[in-house]
Amino acid sequence: MLDVAGICVAAVRAVYWLVMLVCNFLGYSPLWAQIAMKNRKMENVRIRIPAHLAVCFTERRLIDLTEVIQIMDSCVAAGIRQLSLYDPFGELVSQIGQIEQACRLFTRADLFCDGKRLHSSGLTNLKVNVLSRKMGKSALVEACKMLCREDDEITVDRVSKTLEDKFHLSDPDFLLQVGNVPTLCGYPPWNLRITEFLQTPRLPCSRRALDCCVEAFSQRDIRVGK
Amino acid sequence: MKMQFCSCQHKMASNLTADEEAGWFVSQKEQPWWQWLLRRFIASGPIPRHVAFVMDGNRRFAKNKNLGSVIKGHEKGFVQLAKILDWCSRFGIREITVYAFSIENFKRSEDEVGGLMRLAEEKFQKLLNDSEKLDEKRICFRFYGNRTLLSARLQKLMSDIEERTEKFEGGRLNVCMPYTSRDEISRSFETIRTHVKEGKLNVEDINESMIDACLDSGCGGTPPDLFVRTSGEHRLSDFMMWQAADTHVYFDSVLWPEFGYYNLCKAILNYQYYRTTVSKMSSLNISEETTWKMNFSGNDRDLISVKS
Numbered sequence: 001m002l003d004v005a006g007i008c009v010a011a012v013r014a015v016y017w018l019v020m021l022v023c024n025f026l027g028y029s030p031l032w033a034q035i036a037m038k039n040r041k042m043e044n045v046r047i048r049i050p051a052h053l054a055v056c057f058t059e060r061r062l063i064d065l066t067e068v069i070q071i072m073d074s075c076v077a078a079g080i081r082q083l084s085l086y087d088p089f090g091e092l093v094s095q096i097g098q099i100e101q102a103c104r105l106f107t108r109a110d111l112f113c114d115g116k117r118l119h120s121s122g123l124t125n126l127k128v129n130v131l132s133r134k135m136g137k138s139a140l141v142e143a144c145k146m147l148c149r150e151d152d153e154i155t156v157d158r159v160s161k162t163l164e165d166k167f168h169l170s171d172p173d174f175l176l177q178v179g180n181v182p183t184l185c186g187y188p189p190w191n192l193r194i195t196e197f198l199q200t201p202r203l204p205c206s207r208r209a210l211d212c213c214v215e216a217f218s219q220r221d222i223r224v225g226k
Numbered sequence: 227m228k229m230q231f232c233s234c235q236h237k238m239a240s241n242l243t244a245d246e247e248a249g250w251f252v253s254q255k256e257q258p259w260w261q262w263l264l265r266r267f268i269a270s271g272p273i274p275r276h277v278a279f280v281m282d283g284n285r286r287f288a289k290n291k292n293l294g295s296v297i298k299g300h301e302k303g304f305v306q307l308a309k310i311l312d313w314c315s316r317f318g319i320r321e322i323t324v325y326a327f328s329i330e331n332f333k334r335s336e337d338e339v340g341g342l343m344r345l346a347e348e349k350f351q352k353l354l355n356d357s358e359k360l361d362e363k364r365i366c367f368r369f370y371g372n373r374t375l376l377s378a379r380l381q382k383l384m385s386d387i388e389e390r391t392e393k394f395e396g397g398r399l400n401v402c403m404p405y406t407s408r409d410e411i412s413r414s415f416e417t418i419r420t421h422v423k424e425g426k427l428n429v430e431d432i433n434e435s436m437i438d439a440c441l442d443s444g445c446g447g448t449p450p451d452l453f454v455r456t457s458g459e460h461r462l463s464d465f466m467m468w469q470a471a472d473t474h475v476y477f478d479s480v481l482w483p484e485f486g487y488y489n490l491c492k493a494i495l496n497y498q499y500y501r502t503t504v505s506k507m508s509s510l511n512i513s514e515e516t517t518w519k520m521n522f523s524g525n526d527r528d529l530i531s532v533k534s
Contacts (some may be wrong), residue, residue, distance in 0.1 A: 058507070088510055133510060137434045137471060144415045145432050148422045154415040156408045182475050182496070183504045185510065189467040193408060197460040197475075220460070 010037060022156065033193045052082040052171035055203065056187050059179035062202060063091045069102045070205035071108055076126050077207050083109075085171055086131040088185040093132045103128060115139070115167035129168055136186040139167050163190060171195060174217045178203050196220045249352055251359045252312045254417045264491050265316060271498045274451035276321035277314065278466050278473075281307065283457030283481030290481075299340035302483040304349060313490055315363075315397055321448060323400040325465045329372065329409055343380065346403065350383040354390065364396030370442035371405030372413070400447060407467040414440035421529060431531070436518040439529060443469055444520040452497045456489075472508035474500055 053075060057063050068085060075083050082159040085092055092099065096113050103111040103119050109126040111119040114134050143162040147154045171191045177184070177199045184192065196217055204210045257265070281303055288299025307324060314322055324344070332339060353360070353367070359467040369384045377385075417440040421427040427436075438444060449469045455461075458479040462470070476493045478485065 022351055046394050088507065137468070138436075139432055140411070140468075141432060141437065144418060144437060145429050146428050147415060148419045148432065151423075154412050156412045157409070159412050160413065181503045181507060183472060183507055184470070184475060184499055185507050186471045189471045190408065190411065192467055193406075193464045195461060197477075 028135075045215070045218050047214065049079045049214060050173035050217055051080070052084070052170060052172045052174075053080045054084040054086060054175040054187070055178060056086045056185055057088070057091075057178050058181035058183060058185055060089045060091065062179050063087055063089065064203070065092075065095055065098055067140075067203045067205040068092065068099065069107070070103070071203055071210065072107045072126065072128060074205060074207045074210045076109070078210055080126065082127045082129070082170070082172075084129045084131055086135075086185070086187050088133050088136075090132050092130050096130060099128070112168045113204060115169070117168075119200055131169075131188065133186055135167060135169065135188050137189065139163060139169060139188060140190055142166070157215060159190065174198070174213075176200050176204065176213060194222060197221070229454060244317065249356060249359070250308055250349070251356070251363055252308050257316065257349035260326045261313075262485050262489070268494055268498075269317060272501055273318050273494065274474075274497050275317055275319065276323070276448050276450045277452045277454060278323040278470060279310070280323075280325045280453075280455040280463060280465055281482040282455060282459055282463075282484060284511075286457065287420055287483045295341075296338055298521040299346065299483065300342060304345070306483045310485065310490065311365075311399065313487055317490075317494065319397075320424060321398040321400070321450075323370070323402065323443075323447075323450060323466065324492060325402045325405065325463070327371075327403040327405070329375065329404045329406045330464070332375070332404065343377065347380055347383065350380070354383065354386055360391065360394075365391065366394040366396075366398045366446075367391045368398065368400045368442075368445065368447065370400055370402045370410065372409050373404075375404050390487070398447070400443065402465065405462040406444075407462075408464055410442050411437070411468055413442075414444075417527075417529075427529070431516065433516065433518075435516065437468070437527070439518040439520040441468065445522045445527075449473065452476060452493065454478065454493050456480055456485050472504070472511065474504045 020062075055071070072083060087093070093113060096118065100111055100118050103109045104121075105107065107126065107128075108121055108124050109119075109128045110117070110121070110124045112127070112129040114130070114132055140159075140163070143159060144154075146162055146166065147158060152158070169188050169191055171193060172195050175187070175192070175195045175197050177197055178201075180199075180201060182199065198213055198216055200213065204213050227442070260473060284297045284299040284303035286299075287302060288296050291299075293299055311322065327342060331342075367387045369388065373381050373384060414437050418427065420434060422429055443449075443466075447469075450466060450473050453462075453470045453473045453475045454467065455463075455476070456478050458477070460477050462475075463530075474497050476496050478489055478493065480486075480489055517532045519530050519532060521530055
């Protein structure tokens with residue numbers, strides 16, 4: 001009887017040892033160690049809410065209007081002040097009427113589309129900016145044309161101000177790359193100077209999913225050159 | 227396996243002579259069998275033509291390894307750069323861009339900025355002195371960034387290196403120093419504005435291709451196919467934002483001095499896996515009727531249009 005118990009214990013120890021060996025070999029921490037490390041890390045992290053969240057769709061099949069409207073609600077609940085939705089395929093711009101309706105009736109958000117103000121109500125907590133490829137390098141070309149018509153020297157600050165004033169483009173703190181394609185798909189390049197990226201397989205439209213992303217953002221160390 | 231790779235890399239590092247450790251070029255003679263095997267396997271697929279690296283993590287490396295000074299970390303980072311240049315050349319990567327020093331880095335302590343400038347002077351001087359190797363490798367060196375922020379001696383060294391290697395076609399290394407992408411784009415805008423004021427250009431002719439041509443990379447550079455950032459940070463940090471707008475972006479958690487052959491292979495494999503999807507995405511761009519080119523010779527620049 002004792003021998004059987006001893007053999008069982010030895011077998012469990014051997015399996016454990018083998019799992020650890022394989023994990024070590026592949027360079028992965030076992031799942032339980034990852035959870036423990038994550039919990040310990042989160043205890044010491046102060047949650048930082050990004051003031052400006054950007055979403056970049058890298059796959060057309062992941063663009064869903066219902067989810068987009070849901071994430072606007074989640075952003076209001078989480079205290080995010082600005083949401084930029086970049087869709088290089090132009091799907092969102094083609095459905096802008098429905099987004100505008102949702103902004104008027106439910107979310108009470110200010111809505112901009114490709115640099116134009118579509119809806120604004122006095123007491124809003126969220127500014128939504130729907131962007132297409134036109135707002136990528138093309139917006140910079142337009143900004144360059146405007147600045148070239150003036151006599152003053154072109155500086156970094158003047159370019160930023162032109163983009164902000166004419167196209168409502170500002171720097172997001174946090175960008176969610178929705179989909180599996182590891183590219184920025186032509187997202188307005190000027191505004192990605194210190195933006196933190198996170199790749200996610202789906203749009204985190206629920207409050208819980210968005211909170212997980214905000215947690216990941218809070219753990220990032222932002223230094224700006226120092 | 228990972229441990230074996232590491233030990234092989236350490237072995238390779240110890241095989242380097244002191245001269246090689248301090249210089250830009252490491253030996254092309256021998257490569258460990260596993261590197262050779264991996265290379266043969268990976269090179270059977272498409273290889274990126276141009277790779278851009280954000281060499282991040284030197285200071286954390288120095289701290290983690292108790293090297294005593296952050297400059298030691300930057301020195302280790304340089305040794306790693308020389309090895310990566312060799313590996314990339316073996317893979318057939320034709321162009322490499324490295325983010326060596328950001329304009330924002332001037333905010334760091336005087337000791338560190340001074341140390342980095344001394345290191346740059348020493349390495350650039352060594353490169354110029356290594357005439358034999360330069361002629362053998364035939365790599366064209368280019369410097370991107372706002373050089374007016376550097377000392378006169380460094381500016382002279384950079385111009386001399388560019389002049390000396392201008393005609394070389396064995397590969398291209400772009401060193402960004404002191405650089406930020408926003409500064410590069412706004413300088414490009416200013417070049418265009420000057421041309422407009424002189425009556426050489428019409429404002430309505432301005433397009434993406436013209437801005438491209440007036441960037442630092444306009445003098446013979448290509449947009450990167452793969453953008454690699456080390457040290458686990460997931461941001462561009464004002465590096466090649468215009469050029470990498472549609473590029474494959476790859477983040478690795480290792481610190482730059484620890485970015486070994488295995489990590490480079492992983493990055494290239496990742497590029498191969500997503501290449502078709504990424505190129506489909508960039509094909510969504512609107513094509514332009516007129517393209518612009520910057521003709522250059524030494525410090526002379528001439529913007530010309532090509533109707534397509």
